[in-house]
Amino acid sequence: MSDILVTENIQGASMVRLIDDLDVEFDAYLWQNRDLLKQKLQNAKALIVRNQTQVNQELIDAAPQLKIIARSGVGLDNVDTEYAQEKGITVCFTPDANSLSVAELTIGLMLALLRKIPEARQDTLTGGWNRLKFTGSELYGKTFGLIGMGRIGSLTATRARAFGMNIIAVDPFLAADAPALNRVGGKLVSLDELLAEADVVSCHSPLTPNTRKMLTYSHFSQMKPDACFINTSRGEVVDEKGLIQALLEHKLAGAALDVRETEPPQQSPLNQMENVILTPHIAAFTVEAQERVVDSVCEDVRLVLSG
Numbered sequence: 509m510s511d512i513l514v515t516e517n518i519q520g521a522s523m524v525r526l527i528d529d530l531d532v533e534f535d536a537y538l539w540q541n542r543d544l545l546k547q548k549l550q551n552a553k554a555l556i557v558r559n560q561t562q563v564n565q566e567l568i569d570a571a572p573q574l575k576i577i578a579r580s581g582v583g584l585d586n587v588d589t590e591y592a593q594e595k596g597i598t599v600c601f602t603p604d605a606n607s608l609s610v611a612e613l614t615i616g617l618m619l620a621l622l623r624k625i626p627e628a629r630q631d632t633l634t635g636g637w638n639r640l641k642f643t644g645s646e647l648y649g650k651t652f653g654l655i656g657m658g659r660i661g662s663l664t665a666t667r668a669r670a671f672g673m674n675i676i677a678v679d680p681f682l683a684a685d686a687p688a689l690n691r692v693g694g695k696l697v698s699l700d701e702l703l704a705e706a707d708v709v710s711c712h713s714p715l716t717p718n719t720r721k722m723l724t725y726s727h728f729s730q731m732k733p734d735a736c737f738i739n740t741s742r743g744e745v746v747d748e749k750g751l752i753q754a755l756l757e758h759k760l761a762g763a764a765l766d767v768r769e770t771e772p773p774q775q776s777p778l779n780q781m782e783n784v785i786l787t788p789h790i791a792a793f794t795v796e797a798q799e800r801v802v803d804s805v806c807e808d809v810r811l812v813l814s815g
């Protein structure tokens with residue numbers, strides 16, 4: 509029974525040092541075995557997770573000694589933060605560590621969609637040389653619509669602006685004169701306006717009870733037929749069936765999804781769509797971001813355990 513439990517695959521130099529210095533049990537698959545996890549939590553003082561371990565009331569109750577729940581990454585939707593607080597347990601996460609990587613992937617997906625890079629690659633690999641077929645669009649002068657303009661949204665907007673895109677955003681918690689908007693000459697609009705005006709709609713909101721299935725068929729139907737949708741936030745923000753139906757009916761031109769309603773996803777019509785790019789929740793997976801995330805988590809755990 510160890511003081512610190514790591515229940516998912518979280519690696520890096522700081523983690524190696526933590527394991528060397530303190531009493532750490534590292535099991536990348538422990539999140540899959542709830543009974544064993546509950547048993548091991550009986551004496552644990554720190555729990556380090558990524559996004560797979562569901563840290564709900566039942567799990568917290570199994571951990572009477574717990575002082576800190578450290579979430580490696582962003583998005584606390586797998587942690588019952590209110591209940592943890594009630595129990596006097598510190599909950600920390602790594603808000604800034606991977607934002608840049610997510611923003612960069614979003615731009616990468618946007619370029620890949622508008623320049624049809626995956627389709628062109630596939631065609632070339634199978635002997636084709638169809639240059640006209642892969643005529644794409646420039647980002648310059650297009651309108652980039654952000655749903656959520658927090659850390660990742662702002663970084664993405666700055667990068668989209670550097671390509672000469674016009675920025676519009678929906679964010680219920682952002683003032684119209686917020687620096688994040690001023691920096692990019694951006695404008696706050698309603699969701700209806702954003703869907704009607706944007707050439708690329710990119711979602712960067714958190715998953716909350718209010719945002720679960722926030723984007724449905726009727727929203728995708730309001731988009732321009734040549735516009736694209738990108739989601740690097742949380743899959744459950746989108747009603748995936750609605751998105752599929754809208755894509756099949758050509759209500760929008762394409763989509764890139766790094767996150768899915770269920771992960772890993774089941775077989776889906778999305779797999780067969782040429783105008784859809786699917787990635788396995790890799791937005792935060794860069795060498796740099798993972799080092800920053802692990803550094804931050806290990807430092808927080810050390811601080812809390814040293815009192």
Ligand code: NAD
Pocket residue numbers: 581582583584603606607610655656657658659660661678679680681682712713714715718719722740741742766767789790791792793
């Ligand atoms: P953040 O809290 O800094 O920003 C989120 C923004 O969304 C805030 O400004 C908030 O006001 C806004 N918002 C809340 N409700 C909204 C709504 N109904 N409509 C529009 N906007 C709304 O968070 P962040 O660090 O920028 O992260 C954004 C998202 O990215 C989170 O969902 C997070 O889980 C996800 N994320 C994904 C990956 C990945 O690997 N794909 C990695 C990191 C973060």
